[in-house]
Amino acid sequence: MKLVVSSPPHWHEKLTVSKIHYNFILALLPAVIYAIFTYGMPAVRVMTLAVATAVIADILIRLAFRKPVTATDGSAFLIGLLFALILPPSVPYWFVIIGSFLCITIGKEIFGGLGSNPLNPVLVGWAILHISWPGYLNFNLAVANYNLDFPLHYPLTMLKNGGSELISGFNFLDLLLGKQVGGMGAAAVLLILIGGIYLLLRKIISWEIPFFFAVGVVVMSAVFWLSNSAVYANPLFHLLTGNVMIGMFFLATDYASSPFNKWGMIVFGLGIGVLTVILRTLSVYPDGVIFAILIMNLFTPLLDRIKNNPKPLAINHIERR
Amino acid sequence: MNSLLLKSKEMKITEVPEPKEVLLPLKGFDEEKEKLKIKEGSRVKTGEELIPGVYSTVTGTITGIDIMSFAGTDLTILRIAVSETDEIAPEITAAADYLEKDAAELLKKLNRANLGFDEELKDIKTVIISAVDTEPLAASYQQFLIENPDTVTEGLKLIKHLTAAGKVFLALPEPLLSSAANLTAGAADIFPVKPVYPNGLPEILTRDISRKYDTGKTAFLKIEKLVAAVLALRDGKPFSHKVITAAGKGKIKNLKVRIGTPLKDLLQDMQPGENEKVMIGGPMMGTACYNTDLPVTADVDMIYVQDAAEIVKNENNQCMNCGKCVEVCPAHLSVNLIGRYAEFSIFEQCRDLGIQHCIECGLCAYYCPSGRSLVQFIQLAKSELEKIEAEKIETEGEDVE
Ligand code: SF4
Ligand code: SF4
Numbered sequence: 001m002k003l004v005v006s007s008p009p010h011w012h013e014k015l016t017v018s019k020i021h022y023n024f025i026l027a028l029l030p031a032v033i034y035a036i037f038t039y040g041m042p043a044v045r046v047m048t049l050a051v052a053t054a055v056i057a058d059i060l061i062r063l064a065f066r067k068p069v070t071a072t073d074g075s076a077f078l079i080g081l082l083f084a085l086i087l088p089p090s091v092p093y094w095f096v097i098i099g100s101f102l103c104i105t106i107g108k109e110i111f112g113g114l115g116s117n118p119l120n121p122v123l124v125g126w127a128i129l130h131i132s133w134p135g136y137l138n139f140n141l142a143v144a145n146y147n148l149d150f151p152l153h154y155p156l157t158m159l160k161n162g163g164s165e166l167i168s169g170f171n172f173l174d175l176l177l178g179k180q181v182g183g184m185g186a187a188a189v190l191l192i193l194i195g196g197i198y199l200l201l202r203k204i205i206s207w208e209i210p211f212f213f214a215v216g217v218v219v220m221s222a223v224f225w226l227s228n229s230a231v232y233a234n235p236l237f238h239l240l241t242g243n244v245m246i247g248m249f250f251l252a253t254d255y256a257s258s259p260f261n262k263w264g265m266i267v268f269g270l271g272i273g274v275l276t277v278i279l280r281t282l283s284v285y286p287d288g289v290i291f292a293i294l295i296m297n298l299f300t301p302l303l304d305r306i307k308n309n310p311k312p313l314a315i316n317h318i319e320r321r
Numbered sequence: 322m323n324s325l326l327l328k329s330k331e332m333k334i335t336e337v338p339e340p341k342e343v344l345l346p347l348k349g350f351d352e353e354k355e356k357l358k359i360k361e362g363s364r365v366k367t368g369e370e371l372i373p374g375v376y377s378t379v380t381g382t383i384t385g386i387d388i389m390s391f392a393g394t395d396l397t398i399l400r401i402a403v404s405e406t407d408e409i410a411p412e413i414t415a416a417a418d419y420l421e422k423d424a425a426e427l428l429k430k431l432n433r434a435n436l437g438f439d440e441e442l443k444d445i446k447t448v449i450i451s452a453v454d455t456e457p458l459a460a461s462y463q464q465f466l467i468e469n470p471d472t473v474t475e476g477l478k479l480i481k482h483l484t485a486a487g488k489v490f491l492a493l494p495e496p497l498l499s500s501a502a503n504l505t506a507g508a509a510d511i512f513p514v515k516p517v518y519p520n521g522l523p524e525i526l527t528r529d530i531s532r533k534y535d536t537g538k539t540a541f542l543k544i545e546k547l548v549a550a551v552l553a554l555r556d557g558k559p560f561s562h563k564v565i566t567a568a569g570k571g572k573i574k575n576l577k578v579r580i581g582t583p584l585k586d587l588l589q590d591m592q593p594g595e596n597e598k599v600m601i602g603g604p605m606m607g608t609a610c611y612n613t614d615l616p617v618t619a620d621v622d623m624i625y626v627q628d629a630a631e632i633v634k635n636e637n638n639q640c641m642n643c644g645k646c647v648e649v650c651p652a653h654l655s656v657n658l659i660g661r662y663a664e665f666s667i668f669e670q671c672r673d674l675g676i677q678h679c680i681e682c683g684l685c686a687y688y689c690p691s692g693r694s695l696v697q698f699i700q701l702a703k704s705e706l707e708k709i710e711a712e713k714i715e716t717e718g719e720d721v722e
Binding site: 312 | 546
């Protein structure tokens with residue numbers, strides 16, 4: 001009789017890499033449905049194109065690097081989908097393809113693939129496009145041909161141009177319910193929040209990064225708002241607009257580019273929140289979330305050096321060993 | 322990963338029939354020196370000293386010596402054919418008034434009765450007696466507490482007498498709290514524990530108790546050994562039987578077995594099939610065996626047969642840096658980094674990250690979504706570091722010369 005021998009532990013929780021990615025995708029599903037209902041076929045077009053490009057690029061590059069093809073683990077699918085959800089629905093097809101391709105190649109695989117990317121791959125692709133062809137990422141132009149039941153102005157551009165007077169027209173319930181212009185899925189704030197809470201409950205992401213991200217946003221925007229409420233928006237407005245919600249739960253929490261120990265996560269989250277508001281208020285860009293996350297990604301190796309103090313677990317036995 | 326809670330009658334400790342043959346590992350066996358004493362055909366009594374520090378757990382006739390492989394080492398095993406009648410070695414005596422005797426003398430007697438208590442542990446301040454099973458599925462300690470309440474009470478008095486420890490804690494699973502309230506008779510404090518892995522591990526119990534109380538130097542003892550000590554001193558019975566949980570094939574039961582019984586005698590109704598796994602120990606820390614000829618030794622608390630379908634195949638993918646291992650590690654180690662350094666043979670970095678504090682509880686690998694064999698990496702790094710240390714000492718010694 002042949003017995004199997006292997007090292008302990010002999011049980012496993014059975015939450016595998018692919019299950020984690022599929023759970024992320026599941027958590028994004030409500031936002032995907034929102035995008036389809038709000039923007040129709042153009043949204044479907046961008047999402048399928050982004051996902052397909054990402055998966056094909058992942059397969060091709062792994063073949064080229066002579067590494068095992070891991071497209072079924074859902075990682076490339078998730079990157080493509082997240083990339084689509086922060087885009088406006090009107091972007092041309094070549095724009096999506098180039099962006100999605102850059103996410104996978106420069107964002108992820110070039111550094112060694114899953115778990116080794118220093119920056120969030122989705123944001124790398126986005127940032128390159130944003131700098132190369134800024135015109136296509138204009139949310140106001142994107143909805144020009146639509147007839148939707150909410151104000152067709154990107155709230156953050158309004159804030160940038162006109163201060164808090166112009167944004168007094170937005171009501172918070174509408175913003176929460178996704179009745180706002182923005183990334184095709186990112187604007188569905190409540191649905192993203194529900195997805196995020198699902199991930200928290202499944203223990204797929206830990207609460208530190210989203211929570212302290214929110215704290216950072218609220219504290220920093222409160223500082224500005226209290227100093228001059230005629231120019232600066234209040235904290236709730238900041239929380240409910242742009243990429244804050246999707247960034248909180250889906251972008252900042254990318255495993256490889258965020259710290260792995262608690263204190264690192266806390267500083268990381270706070271940093272993103274604070275930087276987001278600073279960039280929104282003081283830079284030329286309406287939304288600062290993505291650059292804030294990329295900047296804090298660069299600090300991750302440093303934050304990981306915050307020592308996880310090993311705790312000796314000592315024991316004496318009464319029996320001799 | 323809740324540990325099993327016993328309620329049903331099936332968990333009652335049942336005695337298994339005497340084995341035909343008993344196998345005893347001879348620790349520190351030196352063939353040249355011991356040849357004369359251990360001869361084929363010579364008769365031994367229960368409790369008789371075989372080689373220094375190793376006692377027979379059965380009455381019978383020596384039939385030979387074998388080498389068996391377990392957990393990467395070779396064990397020298399003595400085979401004894403079991404006799405019909407059980408005779409106890411004359412050196413082991415009963416004494417009803419044992420509590421009045423001197424502690425040093427009692428410790429000697431315990432050692433003689435195969436209990437191997439450490440006589441050096443004089444300066445301990447606190448003793449923890451544990452009735453909390455260590456592994457998930459295991460339920461032998463808790464059942465032991467339920468079935469031997471009076472002896473436990475007596476044992477708690479004994480342990481105070483033996484060690485002069487200021488405090489004694491009886492750790493038990495929370496659900497047993499109400500039924501055990503009067504058990505300690507003032508001789509110990511009860512420390513209830515949530516019956517969830519890894520709370521029953523000695524290191525974790527020690528840490529949890531020291532967080533709540535001022536403990537000082539602490540020593541640990543399983544409840545079974547406490548009861549065995551009373552039986553040895555009071556009734557003159559050497560430590561020859563062990564209670565273990567046997568789980569597998571949909572069954573789970575507590576068995577009282579003679580120490581040295583081969584596993585195959587205990588697995589009659591849970592025979593492992595082709596390509597299944599048999600473990601000495603439980604699902605989290607157990608050691609898989611190459612065959613079922615190995616004996617139950619004094620340290621074994623559990624044996625576990627795992628069906629082929631349940632066997633975890635480690636894929637050992639690249640680490641995705643999710644941080645789950647770091648989150649669950651009770652020793653607060655950066656396990657992801659340790660795993661990577663060990664994988665690429667950079668062992669000094671593992672040491673700097675505190676790898677020696679790992680208690681090999683297996684939680685990191687249990688949760689790792691990439692299925693990395695983290696415990697195996699850690700064991701490898703630890704043994705390599707030991708080799709490096711040994712070499713260092715050697716070369717330093719040369720320098721001095
Ligand atoms: S086995 Fe893993 S979780 Fe357990 S102490 Fe060691 S490193 Fe930590
Ligand atoms: S649990 Fe596994 S995949 Fe996650 S960080 Fe630890 S070693 Fe890497």
